[in-house]
Each structure stands twice: as structure tokens, then as C-alpha cells.
Amino acid sequence: MNSHVLMLNAHYSALRVTSVRRAIALLFKRTRNDQPVAEIVHVEDNQFISYNFEDWCELSVLRKEFEPAEFDWIRTVRFDVAVPRIVRVLTYNKVPRQPVKLNRRNIFARDGSRCQYCGKKFPTNELSLDHIIPRSQDGPNTWENIVCACIKCNVRKGGRTPARANMKLISKPVRPKSCPVLSIKLSDHKYRSWQHFLDQAYWDVELK
Numbered sequence: 001m002n003s004h005v006l007m008l009n010a011h012y013s014a015l016r017v018t019s020v021r022r023a024i025a026l027l028f029k030r031t032r033n034d035q036p037v038a039e040i041v042h043v044e045d046n047q048f049i050s051y052n053f054e055d056w057c058e059l060s061v062l063r064k065e066f067e068p069a070e071f072d073w074i075r076t077v078r079f080d081v082a083v084p085r086i087v088r089v090l091t092y093n094k095v096p097r098q099p100v101k102l103n104r105r106n107i108f109a110r111d112g113s114r115c116q117y118c119g120k121k122f123p124t125n126e127l128s129l130d131h132i133i134p135r136s137q138d139g140p141n142t143w144e145n146i147v148c149a150c151i152k153c154n155v156r157k158g159g160r161t162p163a164r165a166n167m168k169l170i171s172k173p174v175r176p177k178s179c180p181v182l183s184i185k186l187s188d189h190k191y192r193s194w195q196h197f198l199d200q201a202y203w204d205v206e207l208k
Contacts, residue, residue: 041088132161
């Protein structure tokens, strides 16, 4: 249940990335006219195939036998259900346009968990955020003024600018056009089918 599911609107446009639990709840939900709220979209050989949840469960039995490594699985009493990668919400037509949130997770993802002073990669628990122009000098909380820094480099820089600390940035920080965490997900083979629905020049897909 730790996987993620791409949510599309009725016109196959990306809305957001959601949890497996939320996706399954949508697949069970019905409208007042007893119509399904959502369906599963599966990409196979560059073709989009739609399934309701009942048909997907039947298909999962075959997938479990012949392609068990291709999916994550939800275990039930009678059989295992393949976790869908994409869910289409049939009752929703709008496309939200949201800026990428400035938060710790997205900054670490943008910088690849790499200290922007020494260039070394670290686990996130060994990284901190550094204001290029320090807050004590009215440095703003912006994409262009905050970078990943290892603890050693952050201590060395202190409350100074890089120039005063005789330090250089390995790259210029910029505001990402799309969610950097999503880009990391797309590098994982099991999420490659998302790329069919994502035009990163247009959509900023936010992890929920």
C-alpha cells in the first residue's frame, strides 16, 4: 500500500498523484445513478485499456500467475489484486493548475539530495537547507535562495553569503517547472506508464 497511483480526469489529463487507498476507494464509489465514479487505465503496448474494478480483479489472477514481478499487490482473503498504476475519474473534467510547493521534500528532490557546495550526495537525514543570502540579511524564502547543504558545509558557511565564506555553488538554484518528486517517480520502471499522460511543460502534479 506504499505505492502511488496517477489520477486522471475524464479527459485523460493528469490531476495529481494519490495513494493506493484513495484510488481503491474511488473505484468502489458509485454515483446516485449507480454509475462508477472511476475506472482503471492500464497501458500495454502503447495502448490504453480501461477496466472496472471487477474485471481488474479477474485479470489480477492471471497477472499473479504469469507476471507477479510487474505489479505491487494487495492481499485479500481469496486472491491478490494488482495495484493499478493509473485511475481515471469519470465524473471530473477540470484540470487544476498548481505551482510546485516550496518545501523540504521538493528542494531535496530538485537538488538530487546533493550538497550544493561540496557536490557530495547524502541521505536526507544528513542534509539541511541553506539560505544563500542568509535570513539575517533579509534573504527570502524562495526557490532561487534555498539549496541543499550538508551539515559540514552549512556550518562552514554560517551566517554569510557564499562569496564571504569563499564557497561556490555547484549549480544555480531555479524554480522547477514540474514537481521534482514526480520526476524521481518517473525514473522508477513501474511508474513509466504515467509518462503517456504527463506533459511536463503544462502540468505540475503534486504528491498528496
